[in-house]
Amino acid sequence: VTGEIRTVAIVGLGLIGGSLARDLAAAGVRVLAHDRDLGAVEDAMRAGVVAEALPEDMAGIEAADALVIALPVDAVAPWLGSHAPRISRIPLIMDTGSTKTSIVAAAERVGIGRCFVGAHPLAGDHRSGWGASRQGLFADAPVYLSPTVGTGPDALGRARRLWEMVGARIVEMDAGEHDRRLAWTSHLPQAVSTVLARVLAEAGISPGELGTGGAGMVRLAESSPEMWSGIFQENAADVGAALTKMEVALGALRDSVVRGDRAALREGLAAAREWRVGGPGAPVDG
């Protein structure tokens, strides 16, 4: 069958790459893998997830039907630049990062636009690394697919099939639109959790003093600093705009609190509640 997926190379066996390797191996796919942490690769081979380790220079990667680069967002473009000649004949190349614009542009720039599809599975949580990876992570999770200007139908078809194999729900979305939306749905919540944790730390509060609700608000603060500083940098304009809106809205609430405006407080809380429970105030999915 044209476009079959029998051998997949995965670079980076963290939460996303590792979980993808587990699901693909469970589906009968032969997984080749590289990680700078050799222990992770050894663990994955012992677990029967990875069939073959790829060396630093990626010799042997040409055998893959698909390549998934599961590295922090700012590591993807340099990796593509270094390895473009060797990977240019692989029929499908994807990344898995939380920003898409600059990565899709880098793929076009190094001449692999035809076989490249930017991918972003909205899965995972505050944990990271091979130790956090697990089978079934992508079941029913959305995966955003952002093609380049020149992505071929064969590459896009393979990309859809690969993510369908692991149970993800495919959402095709232009890279720019993806980054604008994810600034709200993912990057802003992460930033807010981090900032809340810092503010509590400065106030001398320890995490153990928080109730269930408060503890849930700082869970994301445990996320990987390396990964997230890259995401914020890559999506600076959109994240900056979202943060500004958050500051303004916090200021408005503070104003109601300080003025003792009970009606405004009740109204603001009720509007938030209605949105969250999908009541009449909930916006239609745009």
Next chain:
Amino acid sequence: VTGEIRTVAIVGLGLIGGSLARDLAAAGVRVLAHDRDLGAVEDAMRAGVVAEALPEDMAGIEAADALVIALPVDAVAPWLGSHAPRISRIPLIMDTGSTKTSIVAAAERVGIGRCFVGAHPLAGDHRSGWGASRQGLFADAPVYLSPTVGTGPDALGRARRLWEMVGARIVEMDAGEHDRRLAWTSHLPQAVSTVLARVLAEAGISPGELGTGGAGMVRLAESSPEMWSGIFQENAADVGAALTKMEVALGALRDSVVRGDRAALREGLAAAREWRVGGPGAPVDG
């Protein structure tokens, strides 16, 4: 035995009052209860949790060894004002609200300071009402006890025993100190979740578009608007100060994002992470 707890009156069968009624009934205590929602009282009687319904004028409440007023914070002082003569002989009277200063002051004002202990179990979540109540809610949860200037040792001893019966961990704390601390550990996280939900709603995002992490950040936005507008109003000065710190810290993060200052971003994320995981950057519990 002096100070035994055999009959407890509970006013308000919501998440807190209802759960307390369930635990006490399970421990063999006779529970008398009132709720403006007669259906909740009927359900609680059918469930064998409430032995007797108290009428609007609270006739019969004098039989209780302890009275727990589990109403929204701003409803407690008016309730005490209306019912002070009838309840003045009950050996222990407590509320369960998230703010303590004004409630403790109200108890002193109406002349029941000797038998009054302000109580705040840090339990529950975004849910509310009798339907959300459950047995075991207070197991291992902190309960803050704030005495009045004149709370007698008998009342305080009873309060400790009552909360120990339901498995709570007792933390005695002056009412003012309680409100200053809770502004950070509980009221600020609630405010931030509400504001984040409103910002996402305004950006046209629907709750279903959020990943696991983002969804966890807006869960508290589902909390009762009536209850929380009262808490924000009662603790306006401390909550206002906490919100100001949050705005300033968000502005600092935005500044790092917009300047593309990777080192500052990484450092801020790492500091938040260390605090959350209890690493070397974690403050000592004050």
